[in-house]
Amino acid sequence: MCGIVGYVGPRDATPIVLGGLKRLEYRGYDSAGIAVLQDGGFEIRRDAGKLSKLLSTVNDDPIKGHLGIGHTRWATHGEPNTRNAHPHIGATGDVVVVHNGIVENYKELKEELLAEGAEFNSDTDSEIIVHLIERYLSSENDLLQAVRKALSHLKGHHGVVIGSKHEPDKIVAARIGNAGGVVLGFGEGEMFIASDLPAILEHTREVVYLESHQLAVVTKDSAAVYDLDGNKLEIRTETVPWDPIAAEKGEYRHFMQKEIHEQIRSITDTINGRVDFANGRISLPKLNLTKEFANKIEKIIITACGTAAYAAMVGKIIIEKIARIPVEVDVASEFRYRDPIITENTVVLSISQSGETADTLAAMAEGKRLGATLWTIVNVMGSQAMRISDGHILMQTGPEIGVASTKAYTAPLVDQYMLAILLADLRDEIDEKTRKQYVNELRSLPNLVSQVLSRETEYERIARKLVDVNNSIYLGRGVNMPTAYEGALKLKEISYIHAEAYPGGEMKHGPIALFDQDMQVIVIAPKDPWYDKMVSQVEQTKARNAPVLVIATDGDEQIPELADEVMWIPDVFWMLSPVIAVIPLQILAYHIASIRGLDVDQPRNLAKSVTVE
Ligand code: M6R
Numbered sequence: 001m002c003g004i005v006g007y008v009g010p011r012d013a014t015p016i017v018l019g020g021l022k023r024l025e026y027r028g029y030d031s032a033g034i035a036v037l038q039d040g041g042f043e044i045r046r047d048a049g050k051l052s053k054l055l056s057t058v059n060d061d062p063i064k065g066h067l068g069i070g071h072t073r074w075a076t077h078g079e080p081n082t083r084n085a086h087p088h089i090g091a092t093g094d095v096v097v098v099h100n101g102i103v104e105n106y107k108e109l110k111e112e113l114l115a116e117g118a119e120f121n122s123d124t125d126s127e128i129i130v131h132l133i134e135r136y137l138s139s140e141n142d143l144l145q146a147v148r149k150a151l152s153h154l155k156g157h158h159g160v161v162i163g164s165k166h167e168p169d170k171i172v173a174a175r176i177g178n179a180g181g182v183v184l185g186f187g188e189g190e191m192f193i194a195s196d197l198p199a200i201l202e203h204t205r206e207v208v209y210l211e212s213h214q215l216a217v218v219t220k221d222s223a224a225v226y227d228l229d230g231n232k233l234e235i236r237t238e239t240v241p242w243d244p245i246a247a248e249k250g251e252y253r254h255f256m257q258k259e260i261h262e263q264i265r266s267i268t269d270t271i272n273g274r275v276d277f278a279n280g281r282i283s284l285p286k287l288n289l290t291k292e293f294a295n296k297i298e299k300i301i302i303t304a305c306g307t308a309a310y311a312a313m314v315g316k317i318i319i320e321k322i323a324r325i326p327v328e329v330d331v332a333s334e335f336r337y338r339d340p341i342i343t344e345n346t347v348v349l350s351i352s353q354s355g356e357t358a359d360t361l362a363a364m365a366e367g368k369r370l371g372a373t374l375w376t377i378v379n380v381m382g383s384q385a386m387r388i389s390d391g392h393i394l395m396q397t398g399p400e401i402g403v404a405s406t407k408a409y410t411a412p413l414v415d416q417y418m419l420a421i422l423l424a425d426l427r428d429e430i431d432e433k434t435r436k437q438y439v440n441e442l443r444s445l446p447n448l449v450s451q452v453l454s455r456e457t458e459y460e461r462i463a464r465k466l467v468d469v470n471n472s473i474y475l476g477r478g479v480n481m482p483t484a485y486e487g488a489l490k491l492k493e494i495s496y497i498h499a500e501a502y503p504g505g506e507m508k509h510g511p512i513a514l515f516d517q518d519m520q521v522i523v524i525a526p527k528d529p530w531y532d533k534m535v536s537q538v539e540q541t542k543a544r545n546a547p548v549l550v551i552a553t554d555g556d557e558q559i560p561e562l563a564d565e566v567m568w569i570p571d572v573f574w575m576l577s578p579v580i581a582v583i584p585l586q587i588l589a590y591h592i593a594s595i596r597g598l599d600v601d602q603p604r605n606l607a608k609s610v611t612v613e
Contacts, residue, residue: 004159006098020192020200025072030074030080035070037165069087069161088126091131102612103126104156105154157177160175178212179358182216196380197240206239214233263406269397274418282418287422289391289422289423295427297347299327302328303363305357317478318417318420318479323420333359342370344373348374350364355376356384361384375393377395395408403607410582449580455584466520467595472488474523485501486585490588523541524551526552527553528574529574547564548564551567569583
């Protein structure tokens with residue numbers, strides 16, 4: 001969950017490392033630190049709180065050198081205070097370490113190290129690693145070998161970056177398991193290391209991703225990768241197509257607002273190149289899907305977490321409807337601990353923005369172990385989810401920085417719709433006319449996204465009215481039931497307002513007891529096959545005096561008669577209506593949080609990629 005940056009080269013490492021951390025602050029933001037090799041020793045600056053505190057500390061007390069490592073933390077072990085911030089330095093002052101992950105056996109290791117005389121300066125599990133490296137450095141005199149031996153003691157998943165003053169031209173990095181990535185960036189006579197691409201994209205696009213159980217030794221003009229046994233491995237650089245400008249806020253106040261607006265582009269890019277409108281056909285080549293395999297599929301299990309799991313719930317309805325394949329949706333953290341029924345003709349499809357979510361990766365591994373074919377819909381190129389899959393659909397959203405996911409929710413809705421059409425086509429489940437009609441519905445989607453976004457001012461007016469709400473319930477049915485879940489998640493994540501969501505039909509089975517004038521009810525009632533049911537839900541809500549806001553389709557004459565407020569959306573084909581209906585809810589949550597003066601992009605207690613269990 002933490003962000004890591006390293007630099008070695010002719011330039012001053014401090015601004016490069018701090019600039020990289022700025023781009024990774026979304027990963028963790030309860031403390032930050034930097035270590036720079038200056039005049040033959042490590043100078044460290046650390047601070048609790050946001051990166052801005054560290055920036056002013058470094059400003060007041062500068063450090064300068066040609067090798068540096070930095071870290072932005074999301075606390076797991078030990079309070080988020082300065083003492084527990086990374087980098088950690090050993091007793092000798094020779095070695096500094098930044099770490100992403102959890103040392104699962106840290107208690108045993110700590111006891112062992114304490115018995116050997118080690119003195120601990122933090123409450124973190126990560127500090128173990130420094131002491132272990134120091135233990136081996138005293139006998140090995142070689143940083144790589146000492147790191148290799150130290151890592152062999154650790155249980156759990158780790159991304160680690162290490163510097164030693166005795167090897168002042170080197171940084172050693174390692175990845176074990178799925179605690180987030182480790183990427184090496186190749187510059188001209190300089191090298192970069194990061195847990196995530198945005199940290200280094202402004203400097204280079206030539207990268208190598210470390211696989212699990214690999215170590216790298218990086219100098220300003222070389223990088224060598226080894227397995228944990230010390231065998232040197234061949235590496236090949238990849239060129240990243242992302243534009244670093246896409247990771248800037250531009251004219252927007254927050255990344256979340258920018259990303260909400262980027263949905264015109266992301267939906268356009270999602271469709272472009274994959275849809276043949278003339279012939280009514282879909283192509284998803286990276287899925288490696290043959291007609292033969294499509295016809296063998298007996299079941300699809302979609303597994304994901306959070307927002308991505310809500311996208312999966314929409315996918316279930318659409319894939320079952322169009323392709324007539326049974327689909328289960330499994331929250332990844334649950335899937336990994338039950339005993340799922342999987343055959344060789346089962347597909348486990350994960351959805352993940354980051355492609356690094358620990359629970360999702362573990363669910364995929366479980367699917368693989370049981371013999372399923374693994375597919376993923378993923379945003380981050382080169383992520384672990386992409387690399388372990390048999391086939392993938394790359395979300396075309398570009399980097400998503402805001403912790404509250406927006407464009408990485410709508411893109412996979414469209415991806416799953418296209419997947420459903422492709423599967424139906426390959427399995428002869430769809431006639432040509434219907435297939436062409438479904439494909440054609442995609443044509444107008446970017447324009448509909450643009451229309452709904454142009455209504456932001458009106459949605460903001462409603463947000464101002466709801467800004468003091470304390471409790472809310474979102475209701476939806478059918479294909480827009482997940483829209484209710486996602487709308488409620490957005491509100492609670494960034495505004496800290498209590499928000500629950502229910503399938504509309506469940507209301508009368510309990511939640512209706514909560515309805516009174518203090519319970520804000522938000523009903524998703526576009527013109528879809530469940531519309532009439534939702535109208536009756538609005539009526540029942542009004543009968544209990546609860547204030548009701550409805551998402552309704554332009555031209556609807558019933559809803560304005562019943563609702564206190566309406567957020568209008570353009571008419572859209574029902575299977576694609578979740579893409580459009582969620583946008584006013586994203587905007588509502590965004591403006592409520594922003595008016596409340598909250599930190600929209602970095603809400604409390606959250607991190608962008610949850611790389612721990
Ligand atoms: O990177 P992933 O899509 O795998 O992340 C899954 C969830 O952690 C993520 O969607 C989370 O729920 C977001 N904060 C939602 O806004």
